Ligand SMILES: [Fe+2]
Ligand SMILES: [Fe+2]
């Protein structure tokens with residue numbers, strides 16, 4: 001194709017997105033669109049499955065059968081999210097093995113929030129309330145993103161995430177209405193998860209790269225800072241209902257802006273964790289790699305078995 | 321009807337669901353593939369759901385104001401009546417699958433009988449469980465075939481699993497905790513009637529999976545009498561951790 005022809009295709013492509021048409025796997029797309037989507041969707045998929053680890057950590061210790069069942073169901077949902085997102089990403093011409101390889105070697109990122117440890121039962125509530133809550137704010141706009149398979153996966157994912165968020169809040173509310181030990185546990189969880197949750201929206205707008213392109217492709221509709229503000233505004237009244245204190249002395253309502261003002265995020269910590277030096281980065285990757293390596297014989301067996309079956313079927317067909 | 325013996329009887333069923341569900345819960349996020357992780361979690365979830373129905377009923381029958389959680393979390397080790405098979409550790413995926421298949425096959429036969437129980441609640445729980453456990457058994461049975469008849473390595477591993485778990489299968493039919501009275505009243509299942517079909521079904525699948533069926537001797541019993549394995553105390557310390565550390569609270 002000549003440069004001019006490509007240019008022409010690109011114009012048609014951008015116009016389709018501007019008209020709110022969905023791009024489907026078989027459609028022509030610019031290489032950069034494909035690459036950006038592979039990066040973002042695989043990163044999202046990895047976040048879902050790495051996110052199973054800190055929550056899976058409490059399944060065996062859940063305090064009641066009802067909570068155990070709810071946590072199992074939640075972690076199972078996250079695995080399902082991982083599955084749809086990997087499938088959506090595969091439509092862009094990358095295999096699941098390649099994506100895993102990128103995760104295991106540190107080439108692909110996942111949400112940094114999962115590099116923090118889950119130390120008490122209250123962390124399960126805090127993750128549902130804050131982490132799923134932040135994820136929803138990030139993801140609702142993606143239900144209208146330009147890439148069809150991603151948009152459709154997001155619609156399904158968002159429904160479940162809002163259920164997780166309500167469930168997390170309800171679980172914390174039970175603690176807050178409980179004994180002083182339980183309420184302290186909830187407060188301690190909020191203390192540890194608050195700032196990392198604010199970091200989930202990424203760097204501030206002036207430091208954030210490739211935002212403009214992402215806006216055009218509807219991978220983004222609002223900026224990081226706008227989304228973060230939305231999260232703070234939504235969450236503060238909920239903390240009031242719980243009766244626990246957000247660990248930010250600078251947090252206060254700003255009448256003029258019609259928003260909450262909040263304190264400065266520790267960006268050094270943010271970058272430290274992003275670069276792989278958070279409290280649990282090594283542990284999370286080690287767990288994923290070990291699950292993958294220990295499962296190799298199982299996956300090989302399944303392939304060998306499928307091949308034998310195929311052969312048997314062929315022989316049967318020949319015989320009949 | 322003797323309340324106490326019915327209460328005990330329900331525990332001899334439900335403790336298996338609880339303990340196996342707990343074992344499977346350890347694996348979440350650590351399996352060989354996302355698909356098997358999802359299936360394992362799903363089976364665990366079904367088992368915990370069944371546990372709850374059984375324990376709620378047991379608590380009702382006992383009538384002392386206990387909850388399902390009191391029964392699940394606040395007993396001494398010797399008061400859990402699950403069989404030894406379900407508490408065996410998750411050494412590797414082959415063990416998870418082998419344990420699951422050996423249990424599912426029994427449990428499905430059992431529920432098929434229990435649905436005819438003259439006790440309406442038990443019959444209703446069984447009916448609901450049959451749907452779930454049929455799926456579990458298909459999943460575990462398919463994987464026994466894949467691993468047994470897969471690669472050379474997986475074949476060897478799976479044979480080792482079958483040999484390793486075999487001593488625990490006969491306890492499934494041990495009548496400890498099942499009173500003759502309950503059987504006579506058509507409430508409880510006569511386990512001895514399931515044995516032959518069980519071994520027939522398991523042998524057929526193992527053969528299909530190109531695995532050898534171990535000889536039928538040297539079986540081990542104990543769990544149903546409350547005499548568990550060394551692994552069991554560790555499982556309980558996780559299971560009971562919150563309820564023991566923070567007693568008498570609502571979660
Ligand atoms: Fe999710
Ligand atoms: Fe998500």
Ligand SMILES: [Fe+2]
Nearest residue numbers: 132160161164
């Ligand atoms: Fe979620």
